[in-house]
Amino acid sequence: MTNYCFLLRHPSRYSCIRVNTLKSSTDAVMHKLMDLVCENGLSDGINGVEIVEQNGGDQPHEQSSLVQKCPYAGLENVLFVQGSGPHVLNYNSQPDQSVKEVIVSRKCAESVLRGAQVFVPGVLACSSHVEKGDKVAVSVAVEQPVKDGGWAVGITRGTVLQGLQSDVHYEERKGLYIGQGTAAMSRSGIFRVLHGIAVEMTERVYKLPSFNDVLEGEIFLQNLPSVVAARVLDPQPGERILDMCAAPGGKTTAIGILMRDKGEVVALDRSHNKVMDILKLASEMDLNCIKAYKLDALKSVRKTEEATIVEMVNSHCEAIKTLAEDSGPCHVTVDGTATNVNEESSTTTVVQFVDDKNPEPKRYVSKAELRKNLRRMKNGPGRNNCFGGRVEKSKGFFPNSFDRVLLDAPCSALGLRPRLFAGEETLESLKTHAKYQRRMFDQAVKLVRPGGVIVYST
Ligand SMILES: C[S@@+](CC[C@H](N)C(=O)[O-])C[C@H]1O[C@@H](n2cnc3c(N)ncnc32)[C@H](O)[C@@H]1O
Numbered sequence: 001m002t003n004y005c006f007l008l009r010h011p012s013r014y015s016c017i018r019v020n021t022l023k024s025s026t027d028a029v030m031h032k033l034m035d036l037v038c039e040n041g042l043s044d045g046i047n048g049v050e051i052v053e054q055n056g057g058d059q060p061h062e063q064s065s066l067v068q069k070c071p072y073a074g075l076e077n078v079l080f081v082q083g084s085g086p087h088v089l090n091y092n093s094q095p096d097q098s099v100k101e102v103i104v105s106r107k108c109a110e111s112v113l114r115g116a117q118v119f120v121p122g123v124l125a126c127s128s129h130v131e132k133g134d135k136v137a138v139s140v141a142v143e144q145p146v147k148d149g150g151w152a153v154g155i156t157r158g159t160v161l162q163g164l165q166s167d168v169h170y171e172e173r174k175g176l177y178i179g180q181g182t183a184a185m186s187r188s189g190i191f192r193v194l195h196g197i198a199v200e201m202t203e204r205v206y207k208l209p210s211f212n213d214v215l216e217g218e219i220f221l222q223n224l225p226s227v228v229a230a231r232v233l234d235p236q237p238g239e240r241i242l243d244m245c246a247a248p249g250g251k252t253t254a255i256g257i258l259m260r261d262k263g264e265v266v267a268l269d270r271s272h273n274k275v276m277d278i279l280k281l282a283s284e285m286d287l288n289c290i291k292a293y294k295l296d297a298l299k300s301v302r303k304t305e306e307a308t309i310v311e312m313v314n315s316h317c318e319a320i321k322t323l324a325e326d327s328g329p330c331h332v333t334v335d336g337t338a339t340n341v342n343e344e345s346s347t348t349t350v351v352q353f354v355d356d357k358n359p360e361p362k363r364y365v366s367k368a369e370l371r372k373n374l375r376r377m378k379n380g381p382g383r384n385n386c387f388g389g390r391v392e393k394s395k396g397f398f399p400n401s402f403d404r405v406l407l408d409a410p411c412s413a414l415g416l417r418p419r420l421f422a423g424e425e426t427l428e429s430l431k432t433h434a435k436y437q438r439r440m441f442d443q444a445v446k447l448v449r450p451g452g453v454i455v456y457s458t
Pocket residue numbers: 226244245246247248249250251252268269270271274295296297298408409410411
């Protein structure tokens with residue numbers, strides 16, 4: 001019988017790559033990837049894989065067996081890069097010497113198994129006397145059950161490994177080696193600096209090419225179901241789409257590309273740094289249709305009564321903008337008057353906003369709102385639209401604001417491979433999770449226009 005948990009611990013046998021067809025073509029990327037795979041010697045050790053180049057294309061290249069086009073209609077922008085493993089490695093080439101070692105966190109190991117190098121933040125422990133250039137065996141620390149019923153890794157960052165059987169961590173890492181590599185810095189460097197490559201992997205138990213810094217903006221490493229989710233949403237150029245839990249922006253950018261960068265994709269995430277990630281990815285992919293905001297998706301629906309007020313503020317701002325464009329910078333007072341100051345000529349114009357149904361000037365516009373709008377007018381779109389570290393917060397959206405909504409609610413991530421550890425879910429935690437997802441779905445239902453589409457991906 002197939003052991004499902006055992007399979008989850010192994011990486012997928014291929015990497016799935018989505019091509020940014022606004023910047024390149026699938027064929028061009030395919031050839032670049034073949035060269036990369038060739039350079040990295042990834043063809044070694046891949047046995048028994050039946051290869052067919054799908055959808056026609058060029059005659060099979062020597063390395064074409066390792067890079068294949070996705071055979072399914074509608075997914076012509078998807079390529080698969082074949083991996084291999086498990087390979088048996090010899091960690092102890094000099095039997096009289098103890099092996100120098102590095103233990104990495106589970107998340108780091110999962111990335112390494114998918115082709116990444118070992119980066120500094122992922123290192124938990126290291127043998128003493130490791131110097132730059134030393135060969136080190138890399139193993140993973142997986143959560144272990146603890147007395148109070150929870151799970152813990154049990155290794156403090158910076159631990160010195162003795163490399164002996166008497167070492168307290170010896171038993172723990174038996175069978176959990178993921179390869180070996182060359183230390184890119186000394187032990188002290190690894191625990192002193194904040195980022196950078198700690199170990200360059202040279203031999204891996206599972207070989208998959210690393211796509212770090214490769215064809216940036218032209219490709220995105222994405223699991224096939226995620227590519228399919230964006231495809232099923234079927235976004236059309238010119239539409240307004242909402243992606244409710246969007247970071248790092250894999251599906252958001254897939255949607256933007258399907259829309260050929262025409263229209264608007266509103267991407268939400270509750271984490272500031274993750275919104276930055278979305279903006280960075282959109283910029284790398286040259287997508288202008290993506291607007292990313294920090295917002296808790298559970299609060300993404302704005303009350304309809306606010307709509308009238310906002311409409312009024314918007315029309316006021318529009319009037320101010322016209323004024324500013326015509327005559328230069330202006331100041332606005334809270335009683336609804338805008339004073340246009342032409343700094344060069346020192347002329348002043350005063351505009352009074354009047355509600356058609358109520359001729360009395362209203363104090364609808366808050367000082368902060370007006371100051372913000374004025375700053376935007378004077379300084380352009382503002383720092384939020386570049387990567388200065390600030391992200392725009394959203395107050396939410398009015399009902400029926402979007403043609404289509406993608407809800408990629410946070411999930412158990414059980415479908416992600418490799419998964420070296422899966423804590424046990426209790427019935428109670430599953431129920432809480434389901435309730436959370438349901439509340440998000442209710443927001444999605446309100447935000448989509450009548451006849452619009454919601455794709456709920458989990
Ligand atoms: C599964 S990931 C989304 C992956 C993304 N759709 C993609 O394809 O790249 C879930 C994301 O939802 C975000 N998230 C979780 N709860 C949220 C909430 N209440 N509001 C907004 N974002 C939330 C997390 O910060 C995380 O970035």
